Amino acid sequence: xxxxxxxxxxxxxxxxxxxxxxxxxxxxxxxxxxxxxxxxxxxxxxxxxxxxxxxxxxxxxxxxxxxxxxxxxxxxxxxxxxxxxxxxxxxxxxxxxxxxxxxxxxxxxxxxx
Amino acid sequence: xxxxxxxxxxxxxxxxxxxxxxxxxxxxxxxxxxxxxxxxxxxxxxxxxxxxxxxxxxxxxxxxxxxxxxxxxxxxxxxxxxxxxxxxxxxxxxxxxxxxxxxxxxxxxxxxxxx
Numbered sequence: 001x002x003x004x005x006x007x008x009x010x011x012x013x014x015x016x017x018x019x020x021x022x023x024x025x026x027x028x029x030x031x032x033x034x035x036x037x038x039x040x041x042x043x044x045x046x047x048x049x050x051x052x053x054x055x056x057x058x059x060x061x062x063x064x065x066x067x068x069x070x071x072x073x074x075x076x077x078x079x080x081x082x083x084x085x086x087x088x089x090x091x092x093x094x095x096x097x098x099x100x101x102x103x104x105x106x107x108x109x110x111x112x113x
Numbered sequence: 114x115x116x117x118x119x120x121x122x123x124x125x126x127x128x129x130x131x132x133x134x135x136x137x138x139x140x141x142x143x144x145x146x147x148x149x150x151x152x153x154x155x156x157x158x159x160x161x162x163x164x165x166x167x168x169x170x171x172x173x174x175x176x177x178x179x180x181x182x183x184x185x186x187x188x189x190x191x192x193x194x195x196x197x198x199x200x201x202x203x204x205x206x207x208x209x210x211x212x213x214x215x216x217x218x219x220x221x222x223x224x225x226x227x228x
């Protein structure tokens with residue numbers, strides 16, 4: 001089966017660092033994505049990992065371990081505008097791969113002053 | 114256009130009514146996906162088009178759901194005889210060939226409320 005787990009809610013303080021974890025069990029793997037979604041808005045692309053290791057992009061970094069079925073999104077120097085839902089998604093692999101994404105339930109991050 | 118456009122933005126339907134949701138992908142984007150997002154949940158895959166061909170409809174929850182993309186650009190998701198459990202945000206996403214590593218561009222969605 002397909003299963004992606006991430007915490008439902010997290011709270012952090014402005015200026016701090018927060019790590020959002022994601023574990024997955026999928027039939028096939030062709031990359032892991034992180035999206036940010038503000039309430040009532042479209043998900044927007046944050047990062048992509050297909051090989052093990054850390055990808056850094058400004059205040060955001062994402063890590064992947066394929067052998068452990070594990071990823072995390074690291075947000076540094078938190079700002080109030082970072083309050084949003086963060087979605088972990090795996091792109092299915094295999095010969096019939098259509099490129100569809102399988103999403104976790106999302107982690108609602110609240111940044112407090 | 115500059116982004117993926119979906120209409121209407123909000124739709125209230127009486128139970129049993131048919132609805133049609135429209136998606137205008139980014140020009141030239143070959144792949145088009147429909148997702149359903151219930152409140153507080155992540156998006157769930159419904160169906161996938163490559164140009165006008167519907168290659169995967171495994172996520173459509175029942176035969177009341179139907180999607181088409183007749184000319185390989187605009188797509189319509191139709192829900193017949195709507196029921197309360199159909200209430201959700203319906204997201205459309207598109208991607209261009211070779212842009213897979215950048216994921217997909219999502220529209221802002223249509224929020225469907227069935228009363």
